[in-house]
Amino acid sequence: MGAGPVGGTLACRLASAGVSVALIDQAVLPPMENPAFDGRAYAIAAGSRTLLEDAGLWDVLDVPPNPILDIRVSDGRIGRPPSRLHLHFDHREAGGDPRPFGWMVEARSLRKALNARFPAQAGLHLFAPAKAAVERSDDGALVRIEDGPVIACQLVVAAEGRNSPLREQAGIPVTRIPYGQTAIVCAVSHEYPHHGLALEHFLPAGPFAALPMGPSADAEPGGAPHVSAIVWTERTKDAAAFMALDDGRFAREAARRLGPHLGAIRAVGRRWSYNLSAMIAHRYADTRLALAGDAAHGIHPIAGQGLNLGFRDGIALADLIVEAVRNNADVGGKALLTQYQRMRQPDNLLMFAMTDGIDRLFSTDRRMVRAVRDLGINAVDRLGPMKRMFMRRAMGVTAPPGS
Numbered sequence: 001m002g003a004g005p006v007g008g009t010l011a012c013r014l015a016s017a018g019v020s021v022a023l024i025d026q027a028v029l030p031p032m033e034n035p036a037f038d039g040r041a042y043a044i045a046a047g048s049r050t051l052l053e054d055a056g057l058w059d060v061l062d063v064p065p066n067p068i069l070d071i072r073v074s075d076g077r078i079g080r081p082p083s084r085l086h087l088h089f090d091h092r093e094a095g096g097d098p099r100p101f102g103w104m105v106e107a108r109s110l111r112k113a114l115n116a117r118f119p120a121q122a123g124l125h126l127f128a129p130a131k132a133a134v135e136r137s138d139d140g141a142l143v144r145i146e147d148g149p150v151i152a153c154q155l156v157v158a159a160e161g162r163n164s165p166l167r168e169q170a171g172i173p174v175t176r177i178p179y180g181q182t183a184i185v186c187a188v189s190h191e192y193p194h195h196g197l198a199l200e201h202f203l204p205a206g207p208f209a210a211l212p213m214g215p216s217a218d219a220e221p222g223g224a225p226h227v228s229a230i231v232w233t234e235r236t237k238d239a240a241a242f243m244a245l246d247d248g249r250f251a252r253e254a255a256r257r258l259g260p261h262l263g264a265i266r267a268v269g270r271r272w273s274y275n276l277s278a279m280i281a282h283r284y285a286d287t288r289l290a291l292a293g294d295a296a297h298g299i300h301p302i303a304g305q306g307l308n309l310g311f312r313d314g315i316a317l318a319d320l321i322v323e324a325v326r327n328n329a330d331v332g333g334k335a336l337l338t339q340y341q342r343m344r345q346p347d348n349l350l351m352f353a354m355t356d357g358i359d360r361l362f363s364t365d366r367r368m369v370r371a372v373r374d375l376g377i378n379a380v381d382r383l384g385p386m387k388r389m390f391m392r393r394a395m396g397v398t399a400p401p402g403s
């Protein structure tokens with residue numbers, strides 16, 4: 001249930017492994033493809049790429065993903081140079097074969113690849129837009145599609161996003177944290193190349209990230225050779241005023257937060273805004289039901305890891321299901337669901353706590369806190385093993401080869 005990036009990718013992955021899947025979304029799929037440049041992009045960690053590859057989506061992305069080669073984390077104040085104490089992660093220091101930390105994938109490009117794949121994938125039956133009612137029991141589940149068939153299945157996956165009706169129907173409790181922050185999301189074109197550098201600049205109102213995208217033919221007339229995606233967090237009470245600025249003033253405000261390293265910047269494409277909150281489900285499973293992606297957890301976008309966690313849910317669930325099918329075992333049985341929760345809950349809880357903690361630690365301008373966190377940043381920068389641990393986690397790879 002849910003043909004968003006998590007549900008859609010999982011369905012393609014399962015169907016391409018020979019598992020019969022019905023994919024249901026309440027929304028109409030084609031209008032999700034915006035023909036114009038929209039500037040939203042996902043930072044896809046190295047670990048998530050394998051799921052997109054296995055689902056047959058990676059090679060058909062119409063805009064090539066742009067590698068993230070370096071990550072720079074710094075503490076700062078608006079209009080002033082960043083603190084000299086910063087963290088710099090170079091992908092060549094992560095251990096093992098040097099490979100990028102991840103790739104910037106245009107949201108529009110992933111959406112198009114999914115929409116094209118659904119009808120072409122054997123074994124995948126798409127119902128969208130469609131309303132469905134689900135009945136679950138120990139023996140199996142029935143999915144009644146309004147004006148459509150009744151599907152008998154062994155497992156229902158709720159990939160319906162944060163307000164998952166199936167999660168609520170199952171009575172699974174959630175913990176929510178409002179942040180009082182809004183993320184302004186857009187793309188900017190800039191004078192100088194970004195060289196694959198992702199920048200996370202912590203400011204008192206919230207983090208400001210600039211993420212390296214590939215050249216874009218349609219970001220602005222004549223094309224744009226140097227483009228970055230911006231995720232600019234502000235206090236919600238101030239965000240509307242920034243959203244309403246004209247392009248020139250908006251770009252000047254963004255430049256004050258970004259710093260001078262990319263030269264002159266221009267805002268391109270649309271601006272989007274998202275009210276930020278975190279949410280985590282206390283359980284990921286119920287009778288014949290598994291939660292995946294934002295239906296199970298929603299985190300602060302501070303580290304660009306929300307979808308990556310969902311993809312890691314997808315990898316775990318797909319591996320378990322494919323193995324169960326191969327062994328003629330029960331795909332929606334208690335054993336599989338317990339194992340799924342065991343595989344995914346600790347990782348998701350850790351990232352939930354880390355992103356929440358980092359946001360709290362950095363979204364303050366108190367002098368003592370600033371001094372201590374700058375020292376912390378500097379200490380991590382000097383501690384090789386700790387730095388490598390952070391890098392591997394950002395890549396979505398937990399066990400570094402040979403360490």
Ligand SMILES: Cc1cc2nc3c(=O)[nH]c(=O)nc-3n(C[C@H](O)[C@H](O)[C@H](O)COP(=O)(O)OP(=O)(O)OC[C@H]3O[C@@H](n4cnc5c(N)ncnc54)[C@H](O)[C@@H]3O)c2cc1C
Nearest residue numbers: 002004005006025026043160161293294304305306307308
């Ligand atoms: C500002 C911002 C920046 C972000 N940047 C990044 C990033 O760089 N990297 C990253 O990894 N993550 C990022 N994220 C997080 C990422 O966007 C989400 O984690 C991701 O969209 C979750 O995907 P999903 O498929 O689980 O849910 P959704 O994208 O919410 O999709 C849910 C789908 O379910 C459908 N649906 C809903 N209800 C029903 C129903 N009752 N029946 C059937 N279908 C239903 C919906 O129509 C939709 O298609 C960011 C988030 C924000 C807010």
